[in-house]
Amino acid sequence: ASFPTGVVSVADDDEVLDFFAPFIAGFIMQDVDVDKAIRVDWRKVCRALGRREESYPGHLLFSSPEVMVAFTQHATTLPEVTAQVPLVKGDKTVKNQEARLHRPASIMRPTEVQHVQQCVRWALKHGVGLTVVGGGHSGHCLWPNVVSVDMDAFDQVHVLTAGDDGGDSSSDSGILVVAEAGCKTGDIVRKTMAAGVIVPLGARPSVGAGLWLQGGIGHLARLHGLACDAIVGAVVVSVDSSQVLCVGSVPSRYQPAGAIRPKNESDLLWAMKGAGTNFGIVVSVIFKSYAAPSYLTRNCVVPLSDNLEARLRLSDFDNLVARRLHRNCSADAYLYGDVGQLHLGVTMFESSTTVHDFATPTPPPPPVGAIWGLEDDFKVVDSVSLFETEMYLSQMHGGHGGGKTSSFKRCLFLKHIGETNVADRLVTAVETRPSPLCYLHLLQGGGAVADVAADATAFGCRDWDFACVITGVWTRDQDGTEAAQSAVQWVYNVAEDLLSLSSGVYGADLGPDPRDAALAAKAFGPNRPRLARLKHNLDPRNVLAYACPLPKAPMEQKLIVLVTGDCGAGKDHCADVWVSVFTSCTHKCLTARVVSISDAIKREYAAATGADLSRLLCDRAYKEQHRPALTTFFQGQARERPRLPEEHFLNVVYGAVDVDVLLITGMRDEAPVTALSHLVPDSRLLEVHVQASKQTRQIRRGCNSGDDGDGDVNLRALDYCPSLIFDNDTIGNEAPKRFAEQCLLPFVHDDLQRLAHMVRQVPDFPRLGFEFRHVLGISQQPGGLALCTSLLQTSFTGDWAKVDAVACCEAGGFVYASALTSRVEVPLVMIREAGKLPPPTVSVIKPSSHISSLTSSNSGEKRIEMERDVITRGASVVVVDDVLSTGETLCAVLQLLDEAGVGADDVSIMVVAEFPLKRGRELLRQRGFGRTNIQSLLIFGGS
Known part of the structure; x- marks a missing residue:
């Protein structure tokens, strides 16, 4: 553990100093007479070196930026690796002064890839971490009592023309550059210039691979992008298996013997381009190049x-x-x-x-x-x-x-x-x-x-x-x-x-400096959740523990609840009650937090106008006074920064990576689940719309009966369907508490986790680079179909007694819908490809589903149909399907039901699994089905 800002406070008292000084010195004089004289001198030294501050009267303060080290049974195992891997001769001089003050356990200087592998195997065997030295500009390339791997011997730069031993022509210049991890920026620039090309690196000649792998902002960035954007391949030693991995475009001549292509190659290459120091020890990087200017x-x-x-x-x-x-x-x-x-x-x-x-x-x-x-x-x-x-x-x-x-x-x-x-x-x-x-x-x-x-x-x-x-x-x-x-x-x-x-x-x-934690929370933009998962998968034992901090990958899926509603509806009060319900849940230990998304714009508004930020955050009357100006300010900012709502949303999510349930108030977005779910594809995103009568809202806001206020931006009927609606006209905590217990707690129930674990992941299917989720395979698991249909039945937010029919489209929907209808005793309406049902029928065109478009050579449009009189006009219908991905299939089903006289407002959709990255909800809303209620049991990231 590191304590860079540690301070020791000691009372400026002779007796206290007589105890303090021997403790710091680590020595007690046995001779009594000599001890008395020494103590007098030590008091003088303490008073000379200690500083005094008005806030700590009568005390001496000493800075103590120290490191706490735990010595384990592995603390004496260093000779195992030093016997196999060369050491740095003499003192290692690095550029960073912070790192120069650190005293590593040892600095290894591998001269071949096998040496790097041996370092990793040793670290894995004994459960210890490693640091990596490239250019030596990082403050944590050397760390106290940690073994460092100095890549200085890997200092070659190779410039390959198109077709030269595996080089490809994917770069604009037709030339690839292979730079080993010990190279400095100046080395690469000099070698590439001789060939008439350049790689867009940073602006300092002595910086090393850490810069290229984590960004690299140079004077060509506006023209060609960051240094990491030019990366097309890499050779990496895995810190999970110690295997040598090739990712992306690696010319055959520069692929080490025994190197393999990992199954998650695309993920690792993606991570190399901006966060590469966190996921393996990089041996070499392959860049595309541009004409040298x-x-x-x-x-x-x-x-x-x-x-x-x-x-x-x-x-x-x-x-x-x-x-x-x-x-x-x-x-x-x-x-x-x-x-x-x-x-x-x-x-x-x-x-x-x-x-x-x-x-x-x-x-x-x-x-x-x-x-x-x-x-x-x-x-x-x-x-x-x-x-x-x-x-x-x-x-x-x-x-x-x-x-x-x-x-x-x-x-x-x-x-x-x-x-x-x-x-x-x-x-x-x-x-x-x-x-x-x-x-x-x-x-x-x-x-x-x-x-x-x-x-x-x-x-x-x-x-x-x-x-x-x-x-x-x-x-x-x-x-x-x-x-x-x-x-x-x-x-x-x-x-x-x-x-x-x-x-x-x-x-x-x-x-790893604790002061970096708040800054790290805003590094990597929307990619922190994905990077956290990759860190968990690619460096599960945290061998590279001293790189840029990443959040811990959540063990289970995060639940994000967007609490919306008109001003005065009681959103903040409800959110506070719901947090208490989650944190006091007896069957599960949960952490929960409420964050107002509007706090960010309030801070910007206060900074721009001089308004009192603390009162904007805490004083309702003061906030109401500024609401018109605050709204105008937000609208102006949003015009200049069209993605401002997304930025604020992601900042709130990134700031709460340590909680299981996040409740967000202050949302003003239309259809926020539709608009934002793709930004957090691994989390379950819900909207609870809190509503109250006009009179109740006016009382809560302190308005006159004829004053609707300036903040009621959602009084008109919603043109979309929130996940849940809570009527909050009563006083007290009982109603919101009961709502949370009945409607929110089921989303964190273990049954959903059990169901998720039944969905098998199949890599490289139906094509290389894809990871298939076998949702239909739930029915092949013992108890899987019964669990799934039970959850579909109990999760439905409507009333099954008022449902006239359950509709499903072949083939995935048939599996779950038929089992569900037997439970709820509702007729089943089957939708099939044209020509498979007897006339008379109603039909519409259906584009290929996402998976069909990947697997079928004939992925054009088809027609689907249903029997014409099987559903009466205006009936209440629940559509059940296995997956919501792009939304094309469900759009066709809703169009078909509309042809049969069933409007979108009379339809609810229930799917087993949803893939938010494919933005199916957005397509449904664009096609006019925004008011159709959509529920999904499981949420999966990826496509």
């Missing part, structure tokens, strides 16, 4: 007279410079202090594969040149020389290069840095820096970075304008001192202040 760089530094000018200049930089640039251009900004004055430094980078483009440089667009003075100060450089143009290396504070300083960094992703609430915090951050050398570095994003869908790679934070690198700097001779600790704490303080305004956090810097 030349660069034109422009620099300027603007002194800032005061905070107002700083805000204005940041706004100008954001709106007049950055937003006007083409994709082949990017702009960096540095906000720093020098000689007692704030400065804003700007560097513009323009790339071109045609050198003569820069013979007569195109001036920056007006008024950029006039305002910023960027016309004349330019250089033309290649990809190697580009490293030396970074402003922090040569211009800021006399230059940060040359090993004269140490630094500590954390990076957050920001949008709209020119807005007042963001710019103010950036300026305040620099003003409060503990060392004159600390600064903020803003790297421009957008372009190709944002073109990649958030869930297409593990790097899920895509919607940002700038990566804000908060950089604490101190002189090298201050390493390990209070000055260094103050700079580190400043970085964390600024990160915490900006976190609520950010659109994500860069995971590359984050590690």
Whole structure:
């Protein structure tokens, strides 16, 4: 366990210090006379070294950033691995000052893949972790009392032309680059430039594989994407089995002997592209490449007279410079202090594969040149020389290069840095820096970075304008001192202040420091749940425990309840009662929490307008007073950021990964289960719509009888069907408690888990790369069909006595619907392919289902039909099917029922399993069936 911010408080009293000092020294003098003299000196030392704070009067405070280590029976097993794998000779020097202060148990230096495998086998045998050293920039590449695997010997770069021993032509240039895990960015750039190509890596020549695998933001990112986006393959040593794995495009010449293709190859390759340090020890990475450009760089530094000018200049930089640039251009900004004055430094980078483009440089667009003075100060450089143009290396504070300083960094992703609430915090951050050398570095994003869908790679934070690198700097001779600790704490303080305004956090810097936990919760965007599952599967014994923290994979499926309704309906009160029902559940130990999704927009509103945030969150009357303005503010933000509701929803979910049941209030989305379920495909998402009479709502809100208020946005009839509706006109807890016990607790019952475990997973069926869920196989399990039909019967939110018929479509629906009708004693209506039922019939066209489209060579449209007079017009019908995936089959069934005179409002749908990623509910709503009630027993991620 690590305690980087640990503090010991001791009373400034002679007697107390006489006990404290020997304890710290670990020694007691046996000679009484000598002991008395020593104690006097030790008191003086304690008072000299301890600090005093007003909040702790009469006490001495000592920083104690220590690590607690448990010595087990495996603590003496190191010789087993050192006998098989070479050690680093002498002291290992790494770039990161934090890591330099750590004392690892040993540093192995494997020279062949088998050595890496032996390290993993040793770790698995004894249940210990490993760290991996690439470029040495990570603060956790070395960790106290942990064995490190230094990949320095794997330092080869190979450039392959199209067709060269397994190279493919999938890259734009037709050239692949194989980079071993010990290579540095500079090594790759120099080797690829000689071949006329480039890989879009980061901006520092000494960084290693940890950067490529976790992102990699460079000056070509807007044109070609992140470094991890260029990854097309990798060779990895599994930390589950110690096997050598090849994933993606790995040229045959570079596939180690005995390497295999894992069954979950596509998942592992996906994870390599943004979170690769968490899932195996990477031996080599295969990149696609692009034509090597030349660069034109422009620099300027603007002194800032005061905070107002700083805000204005940041706004100008954001709106007049950055937003006007083409994709082949990017702009960096540095906000720093020098000689007692704030400065804003700007560097513009323009790339071109045609050198003569820069013979007569195109001036920056007006008024950029006039305002910023960027016309004349330019250089033309290649990809190697580009490293030396970074402003922090040569211009800021006399230059940060040359090993004269140490630094500590954390990076957050920001949008709209020119807005007042963001710019103010950036300026305040620099003003409060503990060392004159600390600064903020803003790297421009957008372009190709944002073109990649958030869930297409593990790097899920895509919607940002700038990566804000908060950089604490101190002189090298201050390493390990209070000055260094103050700079580190400043970085964390600024990160915490900006976190609520950010659109994500860069995971590359984050590690096991407890202060990183809050930042890690916003790394990887919507991909954290999937990454948690992969971590559980690919590194089940947590060998790579010191990489960017991922949430623990939940043992069972999370239940997310969206509590909606009009203002004054009592949503918050109901949610609180329902949480107490879940947490006091006797048959199951559950954790539950209520979170208001509107808190995020309230924070942004308060920051922008100066409203009192604490009163917005807790004072109903104050909140009602601001509601019209708050609504207008939210609508304005949503126009600028169309995915704002999704961002807020995911942030709430990611912030509650440790609970079994999450209740979310403050939702304003139309049909929220339809709109949001695909974002959390491994969780069960429900909506409970709380309603109350107009009079009750007015009383609760303190309105006059003629005042409907400004917040009743849902008074009109809903044009969709919520999962559940709760009438909340009574006073007290009994009614909501009874509702939770009857309607909500069944969703966490063990019977649903038993049913889920009966669904067999079949990899690579019906095609390679797919994972099939054999839902119909439930009926082949002992007691499976009886359990499933029992759950279908008891889970139905309607009244079976009022149901006129159960309809089902062949073939999956027949299995469960026929068993169900025998229980509820309702007629069964079979829907079949055209030509299989006697006339007269009603028929409609049915597109192929998802599975049929994958398996059948003839996957065109077919017709389905039902007997014409088997259902009377206006009858109440329950449609039962095995699966809801794309929704095409159920749409056709509903259209068929409509042809027979049964409207969508008279139909309920019950399915055994739903796959939210395929967005079947959305298709049903688009086709006009949004008011049809849909229930599913099981929820499965994947497609």
